[in-house]
Amino acid sequence: MKKRALHIEIIKHTFLPMLPIFLLAGTALANGSGRITAISKEAVSTGTSLKGIKSNDHIKVTGSVTDERNLAIPGAVIMIKGTNIGTTSDADGKYSISVDENATLVFTSVGYLTKEIEVKKRSKIDVQLVTDSKNLNEVVVVGYGTQKKRDITGAVGSVGLTDVAKTPVFGTGQLLEGQVAGVQVTQTNSQPGASFTVRIRGTNSINYSSDPLYVVDGFAGADITALNPNDIASMDVLKDASSTAIYGNRGANGVVIITTKSGSAGKQTVTADVYNGVQDVGRTLPMMNAPEFATYLNRVTAYNNQYNTTQTALPYTQAQIDAMGPGTNWQKALFRQAPIVNANGAISGGSADSKYFISMGYFGQDGIILNSGYKRGNLRFNFNHNISSKLTFGLSSQLSYSQQNLANVNTNGGSTGGTLLDALRISPIVPIYDNTGAYTFENGPNGYVDLVGNPIAAAELNTDISKTFRVFVNSFLDYEIIKDLKLKVSVGTDDSFNREDIFRPNTTYLGLTTNGYAQINNPINFNWLNENTLTYTKQIDKNQTITALAGYTFQQFKYTTSSAIAQSLTTNNLGTDNLGVGGSLSSSSSTNSNSLESFLGRINYSFMDKYLLTASIRRDGSSVLGSAHDFGVFPSGALAWRISSEDFMKDVTAISDLKLRVGYGITGNSNIPAYSSLSQYGFNNYVLNGSRVVGTSPNNIGNTNLQWEQTASTNIGLDLGLLKNRITFNADWYDKKTTKLLFNEPIPASSGFNTVLENIGAVSNKGIELSLNTINIQQQNIRWSTNFNFSRNVNKILSLGGVQSQLTGNVSSSLYPGGQNSGILEVGQPIGAFYGYKFEGIWQSQAQITASGTKEAVKPGDPRYADLNGDNNITAADRTIIGYAVPKFNYGFSSNLTVQRFNLFVLIQGVYGNQILNENLIESENGTTNDNKQAYVLTQSWNGPGTSNTLPSVGSTLRRSLGPTSDVLEPGSYLRFKTITLSYDLPLPKLTSVFKSASIYVTGQNLITVTKYKGYDPEVDSYSNSSGNYTSLGTDYNPYPNVRTYLLGVRFGF
């Protein structure tokens, strides 16, 4: 039943949005654009020539297929043009085919350029195919310029965007997932519109962000949140220091360079792409039903009566329990099947002097949690114009508008809860609606359960809507001063204007605490950049080419925000539209600004096309650093040797490309908030004479000596192409050492502060990255290629500035009282080590407790934790490292199979060897006693000697009181079929003259996940992407659950 409903949903949601596209197509047809007509004529004439073939005489043609060195090419495909008749060459490169005497033969083989030869009544045709060096001549965008792939000296990965066209993505960050070795992408949570955590070659920084730098169309430091993935032409990831040092103190975490599409001369292209689908929650947790929960509460009450010598009455009688139905399935009520739609149209073209690309896109994703969702509209205009033979103007621009309806997830828990959290915690005995049809207000029975509000009422009535308007404009003038020397001046800006409206009427539990709540936030970001570069390119002689770059850039960021809050609202009818109805009003605002100033230079030198050298330097100044150290110098150098171009490799025919790369460089990270080096005085308030008075107090301990974090890294890489690059293999080894960490060093509280920001400590990241691209089958009607990538990064803390270890990582303070640390930073250990008590089973009996000699106040049924120092007590000294949040390795695998007009694309991605701190288990399994639990808790909890050695008794709260323990850690490894897409190219050009191409596809995302993890989803990271929490890795607490998506889409080219 469910499946059928789903199919109907897909159809309903797919065909309706496609209507405009058909209308658009119809209009185009009616207008009869000249270009379209021309195309259609071509198509028709091809059709007529096909008919003519049969009327002529057939002859037998034989010959051999060889390469430039006259070596036979076996397996080359020889087709008669315009037909599907063909043959292949044998082991000696020989072929034989019967053809019409006027036919044309098409010779193809992997790694070679296709060649067409007219038969012209000849019976013997020998063909020499030329190596297709396109692969290696592909251009890669590097910092402040482009380079041919074959000339690259550093570690650079490109995202295979042709495959990405087959994997509809929800955000640009997701494009990186599973595609490039050494890049790890984690969804913080699956809230529609939420961001991704991207890490390139591990975590360098402890206290500050390790996010890479994004460069969009030359604009460094761009925000990619609202970038339309469909507009992207290429996406290159600069991984090693020799590539990123040109970005100086922002290069340490890697650089992602994105180039958007542009038009090409003389060719107008119109494309339209629509997909539509539904999303489902990946999995739900099996919670107790009403009778189970009633039985559970009775058992907890009996337990508390026994151990606290109280006489609290049991909440339910057996008769009441027997009369209960299954009760409310809160998860089912909160989750829904949610539609997702994406529509894109683009027009591009141009003349020799002017090129343009215009696109419009709409993306709408409803959330699987009630009342959540995301919508985004984009308009892009890219333009290039040659003003004169020496002067070129270029523009890249995007306007976007997005609206995010936020579900209340990823909260800190407690009485104010969160919609999903409360749906798990609230009693299944409580109905959603009372007998008047109004929402039930809160949980019950009072005194036995945690008082939380009705999550359905909260989801439906409380709103949090964030609307953002963004402007991105980057324009440049390129002037050829003299031959070979070009000046490029660019000015750009990337701004966002946001307004967030939060409203909670006093009819919800959360809203009543403030008798209604309305808030408006207005953050505005300005970011402008001026870059001036001189590029000198010279072919010195036959063997030597040199490219030199010098530049000066200045960039400024400014952030302003204001917020107004109204409480005790007189009416619920006005939402946030008139805060004046609040009996209590408060407002705040803040502004900060920081700037960067840089000088940069680079030389690329190539000798005999075999020896390649790159050297770069950047001098970077940043206002956020201490006045004593605001400028830093970041040099790098790299060498590459194209071994395959050496004479001695000529005879090794199997190897088509072999290059060795070695690079070293120093990069920086100064990703700290503005004013960090200053001794700040902040504001607070107090009450004198019954009124608010404002106070001023020191905020921090200033540090004028603050410097950038410095990462020195070595990279050794190997690129290998075999069998005319039918197999390509890339391997990189790197060794990064980050020193002078910007570290919020915890200091004794006797100072009045908790931390001081200093440059101390060192972290090492070493790793290998492998990627293997193979074309497994290349035949007439079948083509199968695969890509496999693997990366392993070993992170190690080398120093913490004198101390051996430091506790770190936040956990929910409402789960672990007062908030405790989930992890430890310890010299010799990686960032992301979980720290806590080691679970050793359950205390089975009082006799066992007594015999053990423990001084701990434990009862039978309590969990038993390891007494590591043997003092017969469980104290802070018994904590140890209990797991690791960072995987041992990551991998991605994609397979692309084309059979005739069908294409099947599969993307598999996974991580191995990490653990996840599943904090949800404190509430849903054991720790608190007043919340609804997973169903197995009733049957599998300890309930007398010998009944369980894994799950404590239902009344035991010890697990929670200690802080993180190993029994809430779970293995986080997973293998996921991220995307499966089946597409079919419609033979439309024959049927109608309107479309140049058309394909239809179905996609399933997250269909299968192989994992032992018991939470909603192993791809989770509740805290680590927010300021102050960068070391809270691998924790899971009431996230937005991951979704399974089914899509149906069509793509047209006109």
Added chain:
Amino acid sequence: MKKIYILLAAGAMFTMAACKKALTEKPYSILTNANFYQNANDAQSALVGVFSQLQPQAYYQRTVYIMSDLSGDEMIPLLTQNQERIDMYKVQYTSSNIEINNWYTNSYKLISRANDVIVNVPGITMDVPTKNNILGNAMFLRGMAYFDLVRSFGDVPLILKPITSATDPNLYPPRTASSAIYTQIISDLKYAEANCYTEDKITAANKGEVSSGAASAMLARVYLQRASTTFAASDDNTNALAECNKVINGGLYKLMPNYSDVFNWTLKYFPAQTEVIFAVQFGANNTSTTQNITVRMFSPAALGGSGSFNANPYLLNSVYDKGDVRKTWNVSNNVAGVIVTPYIYKYRDPQWVKGSNNSQMNWIVLRYSDVLMMQSEAMNNINASDPNKFNGLNLVRTRAGLGATQMLSLANTPTSAAFVDTLLRDRLRELCVEGHRRWDLIRLGQFAAVEQAVNGFTVSPNQYLLPLPQTEIDANKNLKQNPGY
């Protein structure tokens, strides 16, 4: 080629000019040490910043009674959650107890802000009495914080200047002997006593600040507490008595006619309120101020509270004598006729919204009836046979509605031990859940006995001091933990 040189030269000049200045930060929404402490307004604002530090839940909004009253015999927390509260109640606290950590950390935050005022305000050119009053306020708060620390933890680091750099020699301080801490506390309070305005001279806008009388009353408390230690000074009791007498004879403060008037939040300020000497201020609902969670914490679910802390039933059943009006005001087990678990009813607030944290109740630190009882205690310590030592206690009893037959005298309370017994009871009846109990029991040598008798908990001698927070031990190698932890 010429073009290139021109271009490069122009570029170089442009960049040189741009340098430094462009990278100088302009702090838009904060002040810095470079542009603060300029005038009298700054001094007053800095003092408000010190007061502000009293308000967090983890300090004088909640932690204060978790330390003093929950770890006495007055309250019982919810036994199914918040282990740190259960541990305080059951006297089984450890160094990782987050509430102990809150108490320690926030005390030093208060000290740090007070130090900032004490070091920076003297340099400001301004009206001298106003300046000295501000310094006196800061010194009182610093003294109060050190007093909390020393009676909770014993020897603690003594920091008297703000820490302003990571290389400050006082960043990793060792512990200073309790006796030296007391000396500093008394010196701070003496300054406050001499320089703070008297209650009637505090300007209308500043009502709620520290008065000279508050410093005297706090001095009395400090002297009495020190008198019970091994390093007591010989004149501690006479000094305590002298300070009490200053307050009593000053004539500004007196008992309110009704016990309940003390907790009537519409009578927060002198002269309408004559009994409260110093209180941590909280704002009323519908003002953009910090409000107090306590009413929610103490009210049972039936009244719209969380019932996080209940009254110890013996407070209801066996503490009060017949006719004592304080019983019905302070504790109840009845909500509109329905019997519930006994709860603290003392801090009701009619404008509090059920389920919310926003009560306007103040946390009373010092009040006149406490001074009267301290006077009695000091007199008993000086001369147990002095018949006048009952005067203070009897005044408080009279106000509580007790009759002539219920007055104390040498006839019904002949020995010093009997006096201490009734003193403890009288203080419990009058001052329950006002932040005194643990310290009273320790000062009067009854902590272990009362915990055993009332709750059945065994207290070992080392538990008279709390453990230093584990995070502090971890962060500062120069600290040694108290014995037994």
